[in-house]
Amino acid sequence: GSLVDHRSVIDEVAGQWIALSFAPVDPFVYFWAFFLFRVLDIFKPWPANLADRVLSGGWGIMLDDVIAGTYAALSLHLGLYAIGLL
Numbered sequence: 001g002s003l004v005d006h007r008s009v010i011d012e013v014a015g016q017w018i019a020l021s022f023a024p025v026d027p028f029v030y031f032w033a034f035f036l037f038r039v040l041d042i043f044k045p046w047p048a049n050l051a052d053r054v055l056s057g058g059w060g061i062m063l064d065d066v067i068a069g070t071y072a073a074l075s076l077h078l079g080l081y082a083i084g085l086l
Contacts, residue, residue, distance in 0.1 A: 011058075011065040015041060018069030023076060024085070032079070036072035041065055 019037040023029050041064070044052055048067035052060050080086040 011062045012041075014062065015065030015069035015072075018066060019072035019076065021073050023073075024080075029076070029080065029085075033072060033076050036075050037069055040068040040071045040075075044068065045071060 016034065016037050019033040020030065023033055040048070044064055045068075048064040048071075051063040051067060054060065055063060077086060
């Protein structure tokens with residue numbers, strides 16, 4: 001594959017890693033972290049959509065996944081707190 005293919009994988013790994021940051025080791029939690037990251041990566045809420053459009057090259061590709069991962073981590077932790085697992 002080309003370098004672009006590798007960056008596409010790296011951004012997904014970075015976003016998922018962020019989504020799992022500080023998450024308890026549990027298959028249920030891992031599933032929801034993955035699910036939340038994928039949904040947020042697809043829909044790109046602000047400012048992820050802005051980063052994807054405005055920044056050129058790999059920067060926008062990487063930053064939108066970092067933002068989606070951050071939103072996923074926050075959502076996951078809020079959800080776990082709300083149901084009493086944190």
